[in-house]
Amino acid sequence: MKALVVVGGGGHGRELLDVVEAVNAVRPQFDLLGVLDDGTPDLEVLAACGVRHLGPVRLLAELDAQYVLGIGSPDARRVIDLAATEWGRVPATLVHPSAVVGRRVTLGPGTVVCGLASITTNVRTGRHVHLNIAATVAHDCRLGDYVTLAPGARLSGAVTAGEGSTIGTGAVVIQGCAVGAGTIVGAGAVVVRDLPADVVAVGVPARPRPSARNASGVP
Ligand SMILES: CC(C)(COP(=O)(O)OP(=O)(O)OC[C@H]1O[C@@H](n2cnc3c(N)ncnc32)[C@H](O)[C@@H]1OP(=O)(O)O)[C@@H](O)C(=O)NCCC(=O)NCCS
Structure with missing residues (x-):
């Protein structure tokens, strides 16, 4: 049994608690110590x-414990991951037993695959990538560090999701498209062309609008 903590005691953190419980129900692997949170869960x-x-x-x-990051924000996951790595901590990788993960799939450290998510073949994820419930990732996709796929997001084949990008709930990215680092694809959008970094894109087809980050001039 490996000692484990979940960082983040909000809604997403509790979703990860459920994943840990489901994993342990199949074969006890983690001794869950509790939740770390700077706020007031x-x-x-x-x-x-x-x-x-x-x-x-x-x-x-x-x-002396492994950790997973129960936090939706890719930026927050990056900051905490960098600190945790400096402290010598190692992330756990979690796959809910109801998820379908093909054999030629490489999941980066800290990646979490929630219930009913599917990953087919020849897919790679970076550090602390989160596939929320029922997200699907088809062949040859590349998901950079800290990417978030919200519930029901769908990546067709050979999609690239840049570091820290978020694909909103129910959004679709068609085959071969690249989503730039830090970009947010809004709920229900359909991405049919490459999207640049650090934009928010919504609609069908998805069109970028300047992100708050760009608008405020913060790099
Ligand atoms: C796209 C998104 C990031 C925009 O957030 P925001 O900057 O706070 O946007 P606002 O709510 O202020 O809306 C700004 C405008 O965009 C529109 N809009 C917001 N989200 C939209 C979407 N997904 N598709 C189309 N239009 C959208 C709003 O209607 C509004 O239009 P208006 O100015 O004509 O009234 C957000 O709405 C979204 O879709 N996030 C993904 C949510 C998600 O997947 N959650 C999963 C959690 S597990």
Whole structure:
């Protein structure tokens, strides 16, 4: 059994608790120590999930435990991952037993594949990539570090999702398209052309509009 903490005690963190529970139900692998969160997670809700709030994220420096990041924001995952790596911590990779993952798939450290998600063949994910429930990834896709696929997002074959990009719930990316680093594809959008970095793209077909990050001039 490997000691494990989930970083983030909000909704996504609790979704990861469910993934850990489902993994352990098939074959006990993780001794779940609890949740780390710098904010004020709902302790009652966490207790109902059978876990404790252990304290702030910096406690990870002192815990002899693997970690997964139950945080939706790719930027926040990157920041915490860099700190955790400096502290010598190693991420766990989680695959819900109801997910379908092909044999020639390489999942990067910290990647989480939630229930009913599917990955077919010759796919690579980077660090802390999150495939939420029922997301699908077809052949030859490349998902950079900290990519998020929201529930039901669909990547056709040979799609590239740049580092820190987010594909919104129910969005579709057709075959061969590249989504730039940091870009957000809105819920329900259909991407039919490459998208540049750091834009928000919505609609069918998806068209970029300047992201808040660009609009504020923050690099
Ligand atoms: C695209 C998105 C990032 C925009 O967020 P935002 O910048 O806060 O946008 P706002 O809500 O202020 O809306 C701005 C405009 O875009 C429109 N819009 C927002 N999301 C849209 C979408 N997905 N498709 C089409 N139009 C959208 C709004 O109607 C609004 O139009 P208006 O100015 O004509 O009224 C967000 O709406 C979205 O789709 N996020 C993905 C959510 C998701 O997948 N969640 C999963 C969680 S597990």
